[in-house]
């Protein structure tokens with residue numbers, strides 16, 4: 371299995387929330403994102419980061435850095451992995467569907483009724499299905515591993 375690791379010192383230039391601001395939709399999907407700035411005076415990872423592992427729809431494993439409290443969907447999207455996340459995190463589309471590795475299921479807060487309702491409306495749901503927009507990164511989730519589920523693919 372191919373493995374891609376994005377180190378925190380790279381992350382400063384592509385931190386979640388910056389991709390759309392810089393109008394970089396074209397290079398989000400490239401293998402090697404281009405830097406926003408030559409040097410960034412603010413390194414959000416100075417105090418450390420949480421690493422999560424995401425397996426994409428092609429079976430490629432990516433290790434992504436995040437800070438405490440970020441939505442897993444945003445981490446995936448803003449690192450440039452293909453996830454539709456059509457409603458932007460409003461728990462209204464189900465296109466951020468992921469399969470959480472079973473060993474991690476008990477570590478996550480249980481889904482809300484709203485998330486359960488949304489999961490009831492999408493296909494190929496399993497016992498370990500969750501919506502990535504409803505999972506917040508936290509220190510106890512260091513090493514969280516999940517897989518993008520069918521239906522999360524970008525159109526086209």
Ligand code: FES
Pocket residue numbers: 443455456457458459460461462463464465466488501502503504
């Ligand atoms: S992004 Fe729409 S439900 Fe998660």
